[in-house]
Amino acid sequence: MVRIAVDLNRCQGYAQCAFLAPEIFAMHGDEALLYDPEADDAPREKLDRAAAACPVQAILVDAVEPGGLEPGAADAPAEGVSRAR
Amino acid sequence: MPGDGSLEQLKREGRIVVVGASLAGLRAAETLREKGFAGSLTMIGDEPCEPYDRPPLSKQVLLGRASADRTALPRLRSVDATWRLGSPATGLDMAARRVRLADGDEVPYDRLLIATGVRARRWPNEAEAELDGVFSLRTRDDSAALARRLDAGPKRVLVIGGGFTGSEIASACRERDLPVTVTERGAAPLVGALGGVVGAVAAEMQREHGVDLRTGVMVTALEGDASGRVRAAQLSDGTSVEADVVVVSLGALRNTEWLAGSGLGAGPRGIACDAGCRAFDIRGIVTDDVYAAGDVARCPHPLFGYQFLSLEHWGNAVSQARIAAHNMLSESTDRLPHMEVPSFWSSQFGVNIKSVGIPSMGTEILIAQGSLTDHRFLGVYGYQGRVIGAVAFDHGRWLPFYQELIESTAPFPPTFATVDRRPEGQRPLDADFPDPSVPTHGPTVTLSGYSPADRRMTFTPAH
Incomplete structure (x- = not known):
């Protein structure tokens, strides 16, 4: 599972992501973008390609695992950093 | 802590508490770690879940294209924090530098960031607000509940308030072919944010998509049936609308009640702070250790005549959180103003x-x-x-x-x-x-x- 957020202030509707990872990103009308905020593991490679291809770098993807979030629990230490922005 | 090495000590072993575990709180926490803060970090949130993104809640989720419980925010770096989720802050003692929690605990801090945001304004009549089928939309639970009800195919949805959220809800309903009525007390939807010229376009868009748009009217009462389900709304023009789902979309209230009596300059319009996100106390004197960011903050903006602005914007929460975090760890001459164009x-x-x-x-x-x-x-x-x-x-x-x-x-x-x-x-x-x-x-x-x-x-x- 990968978490995704798109900075839609930045997004200019180039639709590169919708071509590269249509399972996750889709244009809605001429300019608006809809996306699945939590994609399953399978298309991670596609997702990374889509994020990298965004001309305005508007796609934010998990760079680390969040770790424990139970009340009182501490986060897991940083690991598996793939592409922090 | 002036320039006597105490800033280095703060970075090494200080205690920073962030009240508000949503977009601004999370991005601030990430920035604190990025800037080398190695001390203890506590994240306090009223909701029991990890930080999540709200924009999808009125769009993808209502369209059935995403699930409300799957909009958690991506993590840009590890924050190595202690999370106190589901235990809202209830008080602040500025002299003792402690935050009180609903469960009675007190959390001490050296620096405090307040990012408690806003909540949806509820329908003012308590009994009517409790009717089954009356919703508001702010949290993921709100969105999940409303999406479930839309899935069930209501006969008509009534959206009270034609602001951005209300209009997005109406749009999602029409896309799902659900009958929808929007009431707006102004002359057009979006009129408060964009004015009447653009509001007229928004009204045209709604009507062309089959929204029953009623402007210049208010809902005066909601009616329930014998089993406590909402069935109709009375309008100020004497008409009524039959609806089995009502979404109250009347804007937001700033979450500052917990600061009452603390001495901080906080009230219904938010927490007043300087351009560097340091909060003012009620005397108008800026504090050194209390910062605010996101929807709850009210900052003077250099581009707009230094007027104090409260912005309920996603981008503002992100940029203001980063500025606040930077400034919390900086000497006064290294601090940055929050100048992002809304x-x-x-x-x-x-x-x-x-x-x-x-x-x-x-x-x-x-x-x-x-x-x-x-x-x-x-x-x-x-x-x-x-x-x-x-x-x-x-x-x-x-x-x-x-x-x-x-x-x-x-x-x-x-x-x-x-x-x-x-x-x-x-x-x-x-x-x-x-x-x-x-x-x-x-x-x-x-x-x-x-x-x-x-x-x-x-x-x-x-x-």
Whole structure:
């Protein structure tokens, strides 16, 4: 599972992501973008390609695992950093 | 802690507490770690879940394209925090530097960031608000509950309030072919944020998509049936609307009640802070250890005459959180002002709406590109002879250009020619914002000057 957020202030509707990872990103009308905020593991490679291809770098993807979030629990230490922005 | 090495000590072993575990709180926490804060970090949140993103809750989720419990925010770096989730902060002792929690615990801090945001304004009549089928939309639970009800195929949805959230909800309903009525006490949807000229376009879009739009009216009462389910609403024009789902979309209230009596300059309009996000106390004196960011903060903005702005915008939460975090760990001369130009987006009825600057400060509008009748245009707002804001309907790519005009205080009306300017764009129009003494739903920018008396202001509900 990968978490995704798109900075839609930045997004200019180039639709590169919708071509590269249509399972996750889709244009809605001429300019608006809809996306699945939590994609399953399978298309991670596609997702990374889509994020990298965004001309305005508007796609934010998990760079680390969040770790424990139970009340009182501490986060897991940083690991598996793939592409922090 | 002045420049005597104590800042280094703070970074090494200090205690930072962030109250508010949503977008601003999370991005601030990430920035603190990025800037080398190695001390203890505590994240306090009233909701029991990890930080999540709200924009999808009124769009993808209501369209059935995403699940409300799957919008958690991506983590840009590890924050190595202690999370106190589901235990809201209930008090602040500034002298002892402690935050009180609902479960009775007290959490001490050396630096405090307040990012408690806003909550949806509830329907003012308690009994009517409790009727089954009456919703508001702010949290993921709100969104999940509303999405479930929309899945069940209600006979008619009534949206009270034609601001951005209300309009997005109505749009999602129409896309799912659900009958929907929108009531708005102003003359048009979005009128508080974008004015009457653009509001008229928003009204046209709603009606063309089959929304039963009623403007200039208020809902005066909600009626339930014998089993406590909502069945109808009475309107101020004497008519009624039968609806089995009612979404109350009357804007937001700032979460500052927990600060009452703390001595912090907090009230219904938010927490007053300086351009560097340091909070003021009620005497108007800036604090050294309490910061605010996100929807709850109210900051003077250099581009807009140092007026104090409260912005309920995603981008503002992110940038202000980063500035606050940077400043919490900086000597006074290294601090940065929060100067980002306000910007937001909305998508509704197939149109992408984006804005930069502060349209609601404008008195005039010029349609510089495209056409109002096509619902594809770029409107430039003018205030006292300068460009103060811009709005784009399916014209988003042009906004960075207009942002530059705002940042450089370019003259209004703009002097440049555009390739697609229509006859209607040859001269400015009255932007037609409502009289400020008449509140409308959903303006996303609050403008005001700071006065310690603000904390005694009370909100008078419209209904």
